[in-house]
Each structure stands twice: as C-alpha cells, then as structure tokens.
Amino acid sequence: MVAEVSFLEVATTLPFKHELAKIHIEQTKYVAFWISMAYVVVIFSTKAFMANRKPFDLTGPLNLWNAWLAIFSTLGSIATSIGLLHEIFSRGFTASYIHIGDFYNGTSGLFTWLFVLSKVAEFGDTMFIVLRKKPLMFLHWYHHVLTMNYAFITFKDNLGFNVWITWMNFTVHSIMYGYYMLRSFGVKVPAWIAKNITTMQILQFVITHFILFHVGYLAATGAPVDSTPTFYWFCLLMEISYVVLFGNFYYQSYIKGGGKKFNAEKKEKKEH
Template sequence: MDVMLHLNGTHLHLPLAEYGFERRFDERGAIAWMQENWCTSFVFSALYAALVFGGQRFMKPRPKLNLRRPLILWSLSLAVFSIVGAARTGSYMFHVLSSSGFKRSICDQSFYNGPVSKFWAYAFVLSKAPELGDTAFIVLRKQKLLFLHWYHHITVLLYSWYSYKDMVAGGGWFMTMNYAVHALMYSYYAARAAGVRVPRPFAVLITSAQISQMAMGLTVSGLVYRWLQHGDCPSSVNNIMWASLMYLSYLLLFANFFYNTYLRRDADCKAKKTE
C-alpha cells in the first residue's frame, strides 16, 4: 500500500506500508507534549548523575553483582528496538533521498510528521530516558565507568528532547544513524552477555561506525547552518551550535577511545613481544 508524503508543498507516493500503530500515532499531541515538558530531561539527567555516582559509592564496599540474565534481556530488547527502528526510518530516509535528493532529506521536517517515520521519531527521543539504565549494569557489576559513557547518555537525552519539540532540520539523519549504530552495538552487548565470543573486528567495526556517525553529524549540522542562511532549513543558530559542539566532542572522545582501545593496545602488545 502506498502512503502519501508531503514535502514542501509536493505530494509524493511513499511505497511503504504503514503498520496500524504507526498510522494511528498522534504526532501533533506528541510534539505538543514535548514542547511543554522537554525540560523534564534535565530532571532525568540530574537523577541519573546522582544515582550513578551515588551508586558507585554504595557499591564500593560491596561485592559486584552478576546480573548476566537481566543484561542479556536488556541488551536484546534494545537491539530489537534499534533494528526495527533503523529499518523503518532507514527505508523512509532512503525514499526521500532517492525521490527528492540529499538537501531535502536534511531540511524537510516531514520526518517528524510523515507516515512511517513519525512514530519512530518520537519513540527515539523517548528511548533516551530508559537507555540511561545501561549505566546501572556498569555500576552494579563494578565495571569501569568511562566519562564518554555517562556524558554521552546525558547529552543525547537533553539534545534529543530539546530538538524534537522544534522539529529541527537534520533530525532524520541524526535519528536514523543512531538507530543503525545502536542496532550493531546492542546486538554486540547481548552476544557478549550471553557468553558468545564475538570476533574482535566486530568491536572495531562498531567504534568505527560511531566515529563515522559523529563525523556525519558534524557535516549535517554544517549544512543546516549553510542552508539556514537561505531560509531553506528550519532550525536555529542556537540549536546548530549545540549540535555541533555535541558531535565534535563525541568525535574527539570516540576517536580517543578507538586509539587507546585498539591502536595503542596493539602497539603495546607488539612492543612486549619484541622485548
């Protein structure tokens, strides 16, 4: 079944069947709710930080917990959610790209209210709150908590809720890329938690995909700023500034993680072998 897509006054047929829950989703109500309540993301972030660092102090004199089965279920649930989200938003973005071009895929707001994607756009921003639960497993299992981990969780939550309320340009790219990377990442976590020995190149692939995502996020932000000057991209200088700072910080942090985890470790291993 074809569904109608409205892009800047142009009607296009989208060759994607909508599921019933996608068709019935009230995106106007969702956007209105977010416009009134997006600041709640600061409350979630503050509670998250307090529980994370308070939890570390609480666990310090206590033995670590195993939590293997809950971790498998948690990671598998997020993997399935991300895979489906990537498939639905990816198919939508592919159609817009192939029918209307790259600029339209960035600047048009149809991703927030169009068929198929409207449900998954809202599901994406809401999912950033429960995803904070990732850190609970790190704290309770007494694993090393990286700055990159908790910083990334907080800033993605804040920026996602802040941007969804204004339906800013670039959102389709940001969300689809994140869905796709998380599909790989949570599948990897679920396999590791289940005791599957995942080949090392797969971990390298995931971090490389994250770095590519951040580089593309910076590129999209730059293009939104360029086209904003011509009145073609609905956004604001403030939003573009926050997006650019966020993606630049991610790019540097993930590149540093890649270097320390894969390149420097390999170099250290080779040096030890030659001694």
C-alpha cells in the same frame, strides 16, 4: 493552556500524529531533564556504594536488557531507513536533511518519538555497569545525558538534520546492542568487531558534521532550512565533543600499545 497529552494517547492515535507527539515531548522535557540530573547522582552514589562490595551477577536481566534494546533499535533502523529513503527519492538528497518533509509522520515518525523517549530508558545501561563494577567512563554518562536532553529539547523544532541523526543512531545502536546481547549471552565476539562498531559510531558523527557544515552554509547564504541558530550550534558543539571523546576511546582501546581490547583478547587466548 494545552491539555495534557499522555504516552498512551500518542501511541494509540492512528495514524500517528506528529503534532500530538510534539506536545507530549514538550510537556515531559523538564521531567526528563531532572531525571538526567538524578541519573548522575544515582550512578556515582551507587559506584561509591559498590566500592567495597562484590559485583552483582546480573546475567539474566542483562540478557533481557540488551535483547530488547537490540530488537527496538533494529525495528527503529528499518522504519527510519524506509522514511529517509522516501525523503531522498521524493524530494532529493540535500532536501532530506534541510527540510523534514514527511519523515516525522507515519511509522518513521512513531519511531522517532519513541527514539527520544528511549534515551531516558538507556540510562539503565549505566546501572548495569556500576552494579557489576565495570569501569565507568566519562564518555559513557556524558554522552547519555547530553544526547537525551538534546533529543527532548529539539523535538518540537522540526530540525531537518535530526532526520539523519535519528536514522544513523538507530542503525548503529541496532548493531551495537546486538553485539552487547551476544556478549551478555556468553558468545565470544572478536575484538575487531568491537573496533568496527566504534568506527561506525565515529563515522556517524563525522557524517553529521558534513551535514551541519552544509546546512550552515545554506543558512548563511539565505537559503531556507528547517533549523534554528541555537540548536544548530548546540548540535555542532555536541558532535565535536563526541568525535573528540570517541576518537580518544578508539585510540586507547585499539591503537595505543597494541590496543587494550586486542591485548586482552590475546591474553585470554594464551590462557586457554
């Protein structure tokens, strides 16, 4: 029987111990799963509850919410960038995504563990959407639920390609939440910036596909890779679904009929 490992124990143990973090995530993954199920029930119940009510003005809390996620994601991007560059320069480019190396130790390891936990916290994004009566897309909640469960379930298995996935997600989120923060503070951000952020999101999934294809090829030819068949296919199918859904969102928002976001921006300029 493995002793219970608390958040504080992992967070305050110096230097950071990846093995301790794995025990913590393994012990909390089922709780996280049921939270994700409750999340789906709560957001749709809240959406129904708000149907005949006025949207809440949550400007202050939204400012704080986007600010902390922007800061956290930026710090995570910096930490994992350093960790990934260390892997590339010390072991080689290909090795950086087929073996975990030292990435899960030290500061990059600490932020990877926090990254997994933050996927539960990010459910709060959706509460702001439904309480403010903004459109709730399937893409939004599906992406939140699947990414969170994938992160928790695969953490203990030391998947080499998760190194790149973590780094890319942190980096894209640092820009995305920075954009959300500016928007919530009332800064008028051009639609082309939102378009470029969506492009970056799709690009991270495309890069992941290339990495997964190479990992799959190496595994098929007998080369040693830090992966498991089950989680490899889980990740690949998840990433395919993300490309399809985000690609459709990109088309609807920025291409079809001139793009909803660009049309809304033009309309706003005319009104002023």
